[in-house]
Amino acid sequence: MSATxxxxxxxxxxxxxxxxxLVALLLLAAMxxxxxxxxxxxxxxxxxxxxxxxxWICYAILALSLDLAWGYAGILSLGHGAFFALGGYxxxxxxxxxxxxxxxxxxxxxxDFMVFLGYRELPWYWLGFDNFAFAMLxxxxxxxxxxxxxxxxxxxxxxTGVYLSIITQAMTYALMLAFFRNDMGFxxxxxxxxxxELLGQPLxxxxxxxxxFYASLIALAASFLLCSRITRSKYGRVLTAIRDGExxxxxxxxxxxxxxxxxxxxxxxxxxxxxxxxxxQVGIINPGEFxxxxxxxxxxxxxxxxxxxxxxxxxxxxxxxxLKTWLTSAAPDLWLFVLGGLFVLVTLFLPKGLIGLxxxxxx
Amino acid sequence: MKxxxLAFLLLLAAAxxxxxxxxxxxxxxxxxxxxxxxxxxxDRLGALADPRAIPVLRALADGRLLKLADNSLVIRDGTAxxxxxxxxxxxxxxxxxxRINNRVRVALRGALGRLQLVSxxxxxxxxxxxxxxxxxxxxxxxxxxxxxxxxTVPRxRDRMAIALAASRLLASDPAAKLLGxxxxxxxxxxxxxxxxxxxxxxxxxxxxxxxxxxAAIDRRLAVRRAAETxxxxxxxxxxxxxxxxxxxxxxxxxxxxxxxxxxxVMLGAYTTFIVQEACRGIPxxxxxxxxxxxxxxxxxxxxxxxLMERGLIRHLYGxxxxxxxMTFGVGMMIQQTVRLVFGAQNREVLSPPWMQGTLMLPxxxxxxxxxxxxxxxxxxxxxLTVAAIRFTRxxxxxxxxxxxxxxxxxxxxxxxxxxxxxFAFGSGIAGIAGVALSQIDNVSPNLGTGYIIDSFLVVVFGxxxxxxxxxxxxxxxxxxxxxxxxxxxxxxxKVFVLIAAMIFIQRRPxxxxxxxGRAAEA
Numbered sequence: 001m002s003a004t005x006x007x008x009x010x011x012x013x014x015x016x017x018x019x020x021x022l023v024a025l026l027l028l029a030a031m032x033x034x035x036x037x038x039x040x041x042x043x044x045x046x047x048x049x050x051x052x053x054x055x056w057i058c059y060a061i062l063a064l065s066l067d068l069a070w071g072y073a074g075i076l077s078l079g080h081g082a083f084f085a086l087g088g089y090x091x092x093x094x095x096x097x098x099x100x101x102x103x104x105x106x107x108x109x110x111x112d113f114m115v116f117l118g119y120r121e122l123p124w125y126w127l128g129f130d131n132f133a134f135a136m137l138x139x140x141x142x143x144x145x146x147x148x149x150x151x152x153x154x155x156x157x158x159x160t161g162v163y164l165s166i167i168t169q170a171m172t173y174a175l176m177l178a179f180f181r182n183d184m185g186f187x188x189x190x191x192x193x194x195x196x197e198l199l200g201q202p203l204x205x206x207x208x209x210x211x212x213f214y215a216s217l218i219a220l221a222a223s224f225l226l227c228s229r230i231t232r233s234k235y236g237r238v239l240t241a242i243r244d245g246e247x248x249x250x251x252x253x254x255x256x257x258x259x260x261x262x263x264x265x266x267x268x269x270x271x272x273x274x275x276x277x278x279x280x281q282v283g284i285i286n287p288g289e290f291x292x293x294x295x296x297x298x299x300x301x302x303x304x305x306x307x308x309x310x311x312x313x314x315x316x317x318x319x320x321x322x323l324k325t326w327l328t329s330a331a332p333d334l335w336l337f338v339l340g341g342l343f344v345l346v347t348l349f350l351p352k353g354l355i356g357l358x359x360x361x362x363x
Numbered sequence: 364m365k366x367x368x369l370a371f372l373l374l375l376a377a378a379x380x381x382x383x384x385x386x387x388x389x390x391x392x393x394x395x396x397x398x399x400x401x402x403x404x405x406d407r408l409g410a411l412a413d414p415r416a417i418p419v420l421r422a423l424a425d426g427r428l429l430k431l432a433d434n435s436l437v438i439r440d441g442t443a444x445x446x447x448x449x450x451x452x453x454x455x456x457x458x459x460x461x462r463i464n465n466r467v468r469v470a471l472r473g474a475l476g477r478l479q480l481v482s483x484x485x486x487x488x489x490x491x492x493x494x495x496x497x498x499x500x501x502x503x504x505x506x507x508x509x510x511x512x513x514x515t516v517p518r519x520r521d522r523m524a525i526a527l528a529a530s531r532l533l534a535s536d537p538a539a540k541l542l543g544x545x546x547x548x549x550x551x552x553x554x555x556x557x558x559x560x561x562x563x564x565x566x567x568x569x570x571x572x573x574x575x576x577x578a579a580i581d582r583r584l585a586v587r588r589a590a591e592t593x594x595x596x597x598x599x600x601x602x603x604x605x606x607x608x609x610x611x612x613x614x615x616x617x618x619x620x621x622x623x624x625x626x627x628v629m630l631g632a633y634t635t636f637i638v639q640e641a642c643r644g645i646p647x648x649x650x651x652x653x654x655x656x657x658x659x660x661x662x663x664x665x666x667x668x669x670l671m672e673r674g675l676i677r678h679l680y681g682x683x684x685x686x687x688x689m690t691f692g693v694g695m696m697i698q699q700t701v702r703l704v705f706g707a708q709n710r711e712v713l714s715p716p717w718m719q720g721t722l723m724l725p726x727x728x729x730x731x732x733x734x735x736x737x738x739x740x741x742x743x744x745x746x747l748t749v750a751a752i753r754f755t756r757x758x759x760x761x762x763x764x765x766x767x768x769x770x771x772x773x774x775x776x777x778x779x780x781x782x783x784x785x786f787a788f789g790s791g792i793a794g795i796a797g798v799a800l801s802q803i804d805n806v807s808p809n810l811g812t813g814y815i816i817d818s819f820l821v822v823v824f825g826x827x828x829x830x831x832x833x834x835x836x837x838x839x840x841x842x843x844x845x846x847x848x849x850x851x852x853x854x855x856x857k858v859f860v861l862i863a864a865m866i867f868i869q870r871r872p873x874x875x876x877x878x879x880g881r882a883a884e885a
Binding site for chain 2: 166
């Protein structure tokens with residue numbers, strides 16, 4: 001394992017990084033404003049670019065959360081997509097409840113798919129989701145509790161490395177199979193869609209879109225600050241030490257299980273937030289989000305950007321997804337080769353990712 | 364004259380009881396009488412269980428039964444006419460079509476239905492037995508008795524016996540009833556069970572016997588269900604074993620986590636397809652394309668494996684997480700290559716004739732032959748793998764390298780070569796698994812993805828590095844899956860198994876067959 005997490009002194013490079021981040025943040029923040037300019041204006045930003053950037057910001061939060069688990073605690077989770085999707089489903093349930101009687105079937109309480117499947121009343125686990133605060137609580141609580149249970153079981157038995165990775169992958173696979181079922185009460189393979197409003201705002205307005213965009217941006221900035229605070233604290237140093245030599249840290253008297261558990265749960269909660277912000281922006285959530293391929297794609301964002309550096313995770317999410325968006329329209333057959341090639345390239349030649357490349361230049 | 368003689372001999376050969384023959388001849392003139400006489404004659408013919416009555420009654424129903432001046436009957440078939448009794452061709456001149464009314468038609472329908480029990484066509488007899496079973500009536504008992512005495516096909520006999528027993532249950536004679544209950548109780552059909560349950564209300568006097576018969580059927584049905592589940596579990600287990608065996612070598616023995624393993628399986632399946640297409644030009648070779656595919660698939664997958672190990676994986680030894688990600692990427696590229704070359708749709712791999720069909724085991728358990736072959740095949744592959752590791756020079760070197768690389772190297776073993784060969788060996792087994800899977804699964808680019816997680820679970824379940832553990836793990840997972848399926852559904856059963864596997868790994872992180880030793884993780 002590398003030592004990239006060693007905090008640099010507040011050198012010029014670090015100041016440059018901070019300035020770069022601030023500029024990037026401001027540029028992103030300007031996007032919805034520029035979107036309001038007339039289409040002919042040279043600085044106009046298209047609707048497509050704004051909406052896709054909003055998605056990427058959510059992905060960046062997911063990458064950040066994964067980096068906290070993998071890059072700092074050494075927990076390679078191949079199931080972070082499950083936490084993302086669970087957060088998304090919690091948000092989706094809230095949005096479904098807000099549709100109210102405006103569904104196709106016009107039922108006062110039940111969402112369309114429940115009417116269609118012959119439900120008589122709302123299942124108990126849907127209760128409370130009409131309340132925004134409760135739904136937001138669930139967005140973090142459901143992934144958090146799942147991570148707590150899974151992590152507690154795994155870390156306590158000292159399951160590490162590839163075993164843990166396979167277990168997390170099996171988890172998201174099992175959840176995908178479960179959510180595909182109609183009788184689970186989560187809409188089966190169609191999932192949730194046709195959302196109408198959030199917090200009293202119709203979702204199809206520019207205001208709502210900009211609001212969600214800014215909410216995601218703020219969440220990303222807050223997650224970044226939180227993670228950088230944590231990773232630079234004493235706790236963060238212990239976490240990195242666990243990553244590099246768990247047995248040694250344990251013999252030094254630290255409870256590595258608790259340390260890892262905290263990081264894993266926090267990471268799952270952040271992933272849940274990312275999913276919750278993602279769903280109203282794309283307007284749909286279905287069990288496909290649980291697919292193991294999604295989780296592993298998130299891993300490659302972090303690996304490409306440079307794991308063990310928070311900026312790297314964000315950079316990776318934006319660059320890989322940018323590449324994906326461009327390639328899937330330019331040469332759709334090529335994308336999977338490029339993605340597969342990225343896995344090979346990064347692991348063999350670029351273990352520190354893009355950030356490592358940039359730093360290598362700077363030094 | 365010659366024809367007459369022939370027909371006569373045929374009649375003798377049919378070896379009918381003389382009484383029935385007489386009755387058939389005796390009933391015929393009635394058909395030429397008035398409507399009342401016709402209906403009566405039809406009923407009599409219907410009760411005779413004599414196959415000769417079938418064409419006569421059919422002809423009457425279709426208006427093709429003609430009457431000559433002397434009241435003897437002939438059947439018109441197209442332009443030809445034949446005598447009913449002798450079967451000889453006759454002149455059509457001077458005939459009169461026999462007409463029927465509705466009453467006769469109703470009688471005809473019933474008689475023909477019953478007569479089908481003795482039809483020369485087995486399918487018709489089976490259908491008639493079903494029909495008689497459904498429209499149960501005590502009147503059918505003599506008819507069924509007669510039909511049963513003539514029947515030779517075991518499957519139809521069974522159906523007739525059940526129909527007979529069910530009809531006996533409706534007789535007024537208590538002894539016959541008991542006979543029926545007993546016969547039904549000796550079967551293992553769910554229908555016999557429902558007949559018995561229905562009969563409970565009408566027959567309070569023989570209730571204990573009925574209950575006992577139902578219980579006997581239930582026992583037999585339970586045994587059959589259990590045996591069916593068991594076989595399905597074994598079948599799934601054999602598939603898992605094949606898919607996991609290669610992984611047990613690459614992951615279990617070498618410790619290399621290969622996420623592209625499923626893609627090697629898929630490559631094996633496509634090799635089978637290619638070999639089959641190549642064999643199409645040579646007809647006598649086509650049934651043997653599948654056995655030919657086994658070495659071909661092994662070589663293709665092994666070559667890919669060796670290439671991957673030498674080119675990529677060897678640079679990442681000691682970094683399992685990176686290996687995992689890298690191999691996943693390679694798998695992605697292999698999958699996309701196959702998708703571009705062969706298309707995303709399923710390719711059809713035929714089963715050779717000697718693998719098709721269904722086998723009936725005792726208790727009426729249907730077993731598809733190809734699943735049976737795969738079960739045997741998986742065990743053979745396992746035995747060969749064990750033998751290769753235990754008894755060959757290569758196996759010895761492989762074990763030496765995995766146990767202590769430095770010592771093995773100092774003894775002159777070329778460890779790099781052994782690594783490549785071991786990985787190629789494991790990948791080759793994956794290719795062989797692909798040959799088997801091509802028989803029961805769709806040959807498509809994402810064939811392998813469905814098996815990869817299960818395979819890892821099998822290896823982890825069984826204990827890393829233990830082939831015996833892989834065997835137990837595969838069949839254990841297969842059986843658990845199939846036992847859970849009936850009451851949890853296929854998908855939930857899978858979820859349960861995954862959860863159970865997670866909990867199991869908590870309890871025994873080193874699997875069922877943990878290797879003893881003092882190796883500690885770094």
